Amino acid sequence: MLSDELLKILACPKCKGHLDYIKDKEKLVCNGCRETYRIENDIPIMLIDEAEKF
Numbered sequence: 001m002l003s004d005e006l007l008k009i010l011a012c013p014k015c016k017g018h019l020d021y022i023k024d025k026e027k028l029v030c031n032g033c034r035e036t037y038r039i040e041n042d043i044p045i046m047l048i049d050e051a052e053k054f
């Protein structure tokens with residue numbers, strides 16, 4: 001699980017916007033870009049190339 005401090009500083013690498021943390025899916029979601037970023041071993045993969053559209 002990600003800490004609140006980490007969540008506060010995380011931003012979408014594409015638009016620098018707010019990310020929503022989907023705890024049960026271990027994903028970060030940018031509603032602006034409609035991209036999801038996965039989290040592996042508590043490390044968010046903040047790479048545009050690794051993002052998935054939804």
Ligand SMILES: [Zn+2]
Nearest residue numbers: 012015030033
């Ligand atoms: Zn974005």
